[in-house]
Amino acid sequence: MVGERGWRKAATATLFLAPSLVPLALFTLGPMVASFGLSFLRWDLIRPARPVGLANYSGVLADPDFHAAVLHTAFFIAGYLPLVYVGGLVIALGLNQRLRGLAVFRSIYFLPVVTSWVVVALVWKWLLNPDDGIVNYLLSLVGIQGPGWWTDPAWAMPSIILASAWKDLGFVMVILLAGLQAIPEDYYEAAAVDGAGRWARFRSITLPLLSPASFFVLVISLINSFQVFDQIWVMTNGGPAGASSVVVEQIVKHAFSYGQMGYAAAMSWILFAAILGVTLVQFRLQQRWVTYG
Amino acid sequence: MGSIELARSVARSSGAARSRRRPLGRLAARGGLYALLILGGLVMLFPFAWMVSTSFKPDRELFVTPPQLIPAPFTPENYARVAETFPLARFMLNSLIVAAISASAQILTSAMAAYGFARLRFRGRDALFLVYLATLMVPLQVTIVPLFVEMRVLGLVNTYPALILPTIASAFGTFMLRQAILSLPRELDEAAFIDGASHWTVFRRIVLPLSRPALAAFGIFAFMASWNSFLWPLVVISSQDLMTLPVGLSNLHGRYETAWNLVMAGATISVIPIMAVYAVAQKHVIRGVALSGLKG
The missing domain is CATH 1.10.3720.10 (MetI-like)
Known part of the structure; x- marks a missing residue:
């Protein structure tokens, strides 16, 4: 039997939790379960849904457009991740030198992070305009004939990578800078006393003690790269000739242009499984290189 | 005093001496760092500046060579x-x-x-x-x-x-x-x-x-x-x-x-x-x- 106090407790808990639990159940948990169910159906929103077993999954896995999208997403990750991490690390190291004006620099480098993707994508599309863009003009000043950037299938993905790294650099920098600032100064002093040079101190103190922050940044950035969409939608819409088509863009097109709801849902679960798998592997591998405390 | 401690204290004092002796080198390093950070800052700010600049250019100024950062003539007409x-x-x-x-x-x-x-x-x-x-x-x-x-x-x-x-x-x-x-x-x-x-x-x-x-x-x-x-x-x-x-x-x-x-x-x-x-x-x-x- 639940006593009066028990009821009271339950009522209080409900009062505090219901306002978030109900929307989460309706708009996140419910749709998540429904999406899983949907991935076994064929449904175009008009005719009645029809169960098709695993046909959507096998269809996606055999779909050459999906293969291309996976390849492009992987290409994006391979270009973007090292660029944004090394760039962010260099800036963070530079800002960690007890400089005057640190706060000003930090705010400037962080500016693109708070700007919407649509704006960043539009501005970069204009900067990287093949004929009249300022970047190709600057390149021509030093005698380089600039590429066709987002109009050239070979350069579409690199253009998107460049814009993405520019936007996210500040995010990586802020996390790594916080990590650097948490490293006790006396570690460096002790190592200097022992005759360790700059490089040795960087390798044996900075990198290991920064590894939790690096791990965090890499996990988040990788998850976000799997979901790359906004910038591609605006800069290239997956083109030219499908050269920058990625997985999320395929999901959106299948669901909202071709009306293949079940197929899109199956694709989204494959994406989710891939993200989950890669994140788990990262957590597994962290014992090898991440030092806590 | 043990030899290790001696070495340490020597290292410490020579380290201190070094930083005292070469203020110019440190100043140059500092200057170089600032120059790099400012350059990086310009890379972050320039796209915004170019966005604002372009928004005030009349149509025919969009595609001129060399491109101008300060729009001339300057027109707010695009907004309208x-x-x-x-x-x-x-x-x-x-x-x-x-x-x-x-x-x-x-x-x-x-x-x-x-x-x-x-x-x-x-x-x-x-x-x-x-x-x-x-x-x-x-x-x-x-x-x-x-x-x-x-x-x-x-x-x-x-x-x-x-x-x-x-x-x-x-x-x-x-x-x-x-x-x-x-x-x-x-x-x-x-x-x-x-x-x-x-x-x-x-x-x-x-x-x-x-x-x-x-x-x-x-x-x-x-x-x-x-x-x-x-x-x-x-x-x-x-x-x-x-x-x-x-x-x-x-x-x-x-x-x-x-x-x-x-x-x-x-x-x-x-x-x-x-x-x-x-x-x-x-x-x-x-x-x-x-x-x-x-x-x-």
Whole structure:
């Protein structure tokens, strides 16, 4: 039997939790379960849904457009991740030198992070305009004939990578800078006393003690790269000739242009499984290189 | 004195001497560092400067060589031209309404749930908290199709509620604010309970005021996330009157493919409010990111 106090407790808990639990159940948990169910159906929103077993999954896995999208997403990750991490690390190291004006620099480098993707994508599309863009003009000043950037299938993905790294650099920098600032100064002093040079101190103190922050940044950035969409939608819409088509863009097109709801849902679960798998592997591998405390 | 200690003290003194002896070298290193950071800063700022500059250029100045950073002649006409065909003010109002309601609702619902998880004891609490954390991992792409169907069934496609309802609760906010509440001392709560206060009173009068920094940081995140969100508004809104700025801008670009002065005018207008928020609250934003690692 639940006593009066028990009821009271339950009522209080409900009062505090219901306002978030109900929307989460309706708009996140419910749709998540429904999406899983949907991935076994064929449904175009008009005719009645029809169960098709695993046909959507096998269809996606055999779909050459999906293969291309996976390849492009992987290409994006391979270009973007090292660029944004090394760039962010260099800036963070530079800002960690007890400089005057640190706060000003930090705010400037962080500016693109708070700007919407649509704006960043539009501005970069204009900067990287093949004929009249300022970047190709600057390149021509030093005698380089600039590429066709987002109009050239070979350069579409690199253009998107460049814009993405520019936007996210500040995010990586802020996390790594916080990590650097948490490293006790006396570690460096002790190592200097022992005759360790700059490089040795960087390798044996900075990198290991920064590894939790690096791990965090890499996990988040990788998850976000799997979901790359906004910038591609605006800069290239997956083109030219499908050269920058990625997985999320395929999901959106299948669901909202071709009306293949079940197929899109199956694709989204494959994406989710891939993200989950890669994140788990990262957590597994962290014992090898991440030092806590 | 042992030889190691001797070596250390020599190293220490020679290190000190070195830095005293070569102030010029250090000055040069410092100067080089500043030069690099300023160069990097220019790379970050230039695209914004170019956006604003382009937005004030007349059509024929767009494609001249060499390109000019300061527009001559300088014309505000592009803004008027954009406003004639695209209800930019309306887009901005839509973004503002959606972001303000969504952020306030998230602060309230997340703070309440955070209090529940941090201060109440009830059966299944920890399991329920795990469910909240699990929803953090679900990407929007997984839920977007059923969410759209749900909105259709409810007859809400192409309405404000479709933009707002899915964002009134936040598992991330619950998590972040729970951490903040857990770090508050319990003595104040207990004193209030002895005086006969209810949980609601303690929440309103003690916990909320004490967690103001965390609430502010989270509120700004929630506002920015909503202001910048693209995929869901793109999918669920079709009439121009209800479009938020990012979707409106993307359409503006679709319409004026090569009229970059018009597109940049739209982009410039759309970053002004978020830049204002950032200018006022950047300390909270950066500290919040450093602590929690959420993207703005």
